[in-house]
Amino acid sequence: MQYAHSNLNSAPNPPVSNLFDGSGGPLPFPASVIPLANGLTVIHQEIPATPVVVVDVWIRAGARYEPLAWAGMAHFLEHMVFKGTEKILPGMFDAAIESRGGLTNAATSHDYAHFYMTIAADDLDHALPYLADLLLQAAIPDDEFIRERQVVVEEIHQSWDDPDAVGFQTLSEMLYGEHPYGRSVLGTPEILQARSPEEMRQFHRTYYQPGNMRVVIAGGVSRERVVDLVQKTFHTFPQPDACPQAASASLRQLENYTQQTLALPRLEHGRLMMAWLGPGMGELQAACGLDILATVLAEGRLSRLVRELREDRQWVDDIASSFSVQEDCSLFMLSSWLEPTYIKEVEQVICDRIASLATIPITEIELERAQRVLCNDYAFSMETPGQLAGLYGYYGTLATPELSLAYPHYVQDYSPQELLPLAQQYLSPNHCATLALIPQ
Amino acid sequence: MTVSTAPKQNSITTHLGNGLKVIAIENPAADIVSARVFLPVGQGNETPENAGIFSLLTSLLTRGTAHRSSLEIAEAVEYVGASLGADSASDYSLVSVKTVSADFEQIFTLATEILREPSFPKNEIELERKLTIQGLRSMQEQPFSVAYKYFREGMYGQHPYGFSSMGTEETVMSIQQEHLLEAHQKHFRPDNMVVVIVGRIAPEKAVALVDKLLGDWSTPDYPAPVANLPAVDSHAYRIVTPQETNQAFIIIGYLAACVKHPDFATLKLLSTHLGNGLSSRLFVELREKQGLAYDVSAFYPTRLGPSQFVSYIGTAPENVSVALDGLQSELRRLCEIPLTENELQVAKNKMLGQYALGKQTNGQIAQLFGWYEILGLGTEFDTTFQADVAAVTIDQAQDAAKRCFVDSYISILGPATAVEALR
Incomplete structure (x- = not known):
């Protein structure tokens, strides 16, 4: 689950998937992957007829890197990046992008934080220096830190009023235990109150480094211009x-079936959430098999x-299934x-049907x-430069x-x-965490 | 940003013999074709007794026709990995199709079958009825939805826009098969229908396909029923709902101009200025400068009948009074203090830039053009609307605010200790 900087235009959830021509043959990778001397990776794809450029910067600086006592730091930092640098006052970046008709936002998950903007191709020279400066030179001013913390606390309160978010969090704790995904x-x-701006600057200096960063640029801009601009702007880390x-x-x-029931106020109908851990991004092929089974079961x-x-x-x-791949595991x-x-x-019934997947093959x-459903969803998820950039950034980061x-x-x-x-290895009822939500 | 992302490829706009309008736009960029079939029937055609009937009706279109069961329809769609859906909104109903180009003809053929010959099987009605009631109940779980429901009811009363598009539990329980058949018979007819097809398909081929599948559909000999969108008779209103939530919500809004009113583009611009994006007035003043909220925004829906201009904020219970004052003073400010040249220009750039970005996919283009057609504005509204926005002056912006922000409708929801004092 990822959290958007602002839910005014929330980030697309990177799918596990695109660029599929339906023929089944392997396609050449249509984007260029350009490693720079300082360790930064640039991923570029020119889409000639498009007057738009999307810049999506992915950083291996998600919540998984936080010690327990710093939980929430990565996401809070993502908010603070927008609060400027020595050169850029708070709000200046947002105004610079939006006043020219562009869009910007950011989101944080366990494995990554990413910051993106959609702008007119002609505005790239103007906009990219801003974004680079914000990311590399975040000032994290003390007074802004204190004020923005209230905003994040409101974001937390809002999630506490959402039964699905509460349920998902409880289930994550059951499933992931001590792992940061939990x-x-x-x-x-409480944790955010105990943190200081200096600790956040330390987190920033540690993780916002070129080796952790992928700058994805897709749209109406040439490779030469992209490389030149990124080299100039993503310079001083x-x-x-x-x-x-x-x-x-x-x-x-999990070794034994684990079940919990949670009574929540204002709940209008019950929920039953059942979850299993699957293989992570390192075993994408196996993960794809589970994606098929999730579709067969409940899509x-x-x-x-x-x-x-x-x-x-x-x-x-x-009833619905969902399947998503993270770095260490899939869900x-x-x-x-x-x-x-x-x-x-x-x-x-669900346990019985799950168990039968391990013994009786599904039909042709x-x-x-x-x-067909999965491959077309994949193809449908690549229609815009923003979707493309998100996909390359997600895979490029994980x-x-x-x-x-x-x-x-x-x-x-x-x-x-x-x-x-x-199905035998991953989907046994023994490995299942089950959470029931009932009205209080 | 003054770019247009709409394709400038081949397109055809034409009427079939039975009055049905077809717009076909070729966009070969991706191997995808999207289609939208629009009908000018929605909440505006409902009464307090049958609120939600078009939502139920459209949800049942994919659940059985004269020739196929629900399962057979699902098989036809899912085995090719396409999407086929139907939906209804305030002022229209629509059927949507998305496929890879090779499958388009097959799935669009099915789409025309569900449009023309739905059978509304009784068991499927019961199932959809249950799902609708579940949907209505889930809205009660979200504090914003609850606050908004009371806001909307206070504003619109028995006007069709006063109801959820799904209706109420009572109306949904009362709708029977014969009502659905009758409503379909009356409202689903070719002479008021618009089909838009966008994607990797030659426009001539798209038009020929529509003609083959829908050209023989004859128009009834009586005129199509029109929407019932009376003026709204209500006055300033405040409702306070105590609920033990972690966060309080405040919604403040006004009755506002319909899409055909001269103030429409100006109010769209004001709503952008106030509530759209990280540099919007509400975001900067209430979130960035005061840390009052994570979620603060404004919206102004495009409606054929009396619309609404709405601002809202989710805030800590102890900050409810400050947040209420903050929202109110920002709205008042638009009436009292003219926008600066720069503020106006920024709002225009933002609005037009994002408008262009909203036309990136085939589906988005088909949706926008079909919607303008069905509202009676024509696809040329795509151009005139942008020109209208660009032409708004400082005085017009202030005057429109003064006209609109008069009787305020307020809904506040949060813990009793925090909100009771605001009754």
Whole structure:
């Protein structure tokens, strides 16, 4: 789950996927990956007919790098980056971009923070120096730190009023244990109160370094101009520092079925959330197999659980699967909205259907449907320069930009038999964390 | 930014013999075709007794036709990985299609079948009814939605815009199969329909396809029913809702000009100035300078009938009074103090730049053009609206604010200890 700087125009959630021509053959990577001498990586794709340029800067500076006592620092820093530098006053950057009709925003997750802007191609020379200065020279003024902390605390309060966010956070704690993925990206008001601007500057100097950064630029601009501009603007990085590290914690699948029930005020209908850990970005091929199984189970009216539980038995008002890949693991989740009286029955049905995936191969027809759905979603997610830049940045930060092209091929290559061992390894009911939300 | 991201490729605009309007725009950039079929029927055609009928009706279009069951429709769509959906809003209903180009003809054919011959099976009605009621209940879980519901009800009363587009639990329970069949029969007809197809398909081919599939649909011999959008009869209103939330919400708004009113472009510009983006007035004054909120903004929907100009803020319960004063004084300021040349120019650049960025995908282009057509503005509104925005003067902006920001409607929701004093 990622948190946007401002929800006025919230960031696209990077899909696990695009650039697929439907033919199944491998395509040459259409973007250039340009390593600069200082360790910074530039990823560029020119889209000739487009009058727009998107700059999306991805930094390996997400919440996973925070020690427990600094939880929320990465996200709070993402807010403070907009508060300027010695040269740029707070608000100047936003005004500079928006007054020319552009858009800017940022978002933070566990693995990354990213900052992006969409501008007219002619404005790139004007806008890029601002963004680079903000990212490299963030001043984090004391008074702004104190004021912006109130904003972040309001963001936290808002998430506490959202039952789905509360549920997701509780489930994450059950599933990830001590690993930083189990902590909220937003942190807590108490922790943020205890932090200082100097500690944030230390975090900034430690992680906002060229080796951690990918500058993705897509749209109506040539490679030469991009390289020249980035070299000039992403030039003077902060003196490297070493702030307290996150305690190392490995991820392990749950060994026993883990169940919790949470009673929440104002809840109008129950939720049943069931989640499993899957392989991370390093094993994308296996992750793609689980994405297929998630689709077979609960994506679309023809999927097994939607058909059985919503359409036929009508035990749930709705059921959906979600599958997302992070650096260390992926998350396979089934969410049901239902009357609390059906929670036990539905839980049992889902466990049974999950268990059968490990022994009985899905049909060829189910596989083909899932492959078409996933590959077309992937193709549909690359229509705009912003979507492209997000995709390259996401893969480029968690793995390599080129890997963004592998997704549809991995999905297409599976046979029903090959999915059995994946279900056995990852989707046993024993490895499942289950959270029920019921009205208080 | 004065760029246009709309494609300047081949396009055709034409009417079929039965009055149906077709707009086909070629955009070969991606292997995608998007289509939108618009009908001028939505909340404006509902009454307090059948509120939500068009939302229920459109949700049932994909759930059965004279020739196919719900499952067969899902099979046709999901096996090719396309999307086919139907929806209804304040002033229109629509069917949307998105496919890779090779599958377009097949899925668009299905789209015309669900438009022309939906069967509204009884078991599917019960299922969708349940889903709708679930949707209505989930809105009760979100503090902003609850505060907004009371705001909207106080403003519009029994006017169609006073209801959620899904209706109420009572109206949704009362709608029966014969009501749906009758509403479909009356309102779904070719002479008031607009089809827009954008993507990797030759315009001639797109038009021929629409003609083949919809050209033989005959128009009934009575005129199409028109929306019932009376003037709104309500006055300044304040409602306070105690609810033990972590955050309080304040919504302040006004009844505002419809899309055909001369103030429309000016109010759009004022809403951009106040609430759009990180450099907007509310964001800077209430979030950046005072740290009062994470979420603070304004919006002004495009409506055929009486619209609304709305500002809102989510804030800590102890800051409710300060935030209320802050929002009110920003709205008052627009009436009392003229915008500077620079503020006006910045708002124009922002508005026009973002407008251009909203036309990047085939789906966005089809949506915008179809919507303008169905509102009776024509696709030329795409140009005139931008020209109108660019022409707004400082005086016009202030005058429009003075005309609009008169009777304020306020909804406040939060912990009793924080909000009771504001009744």
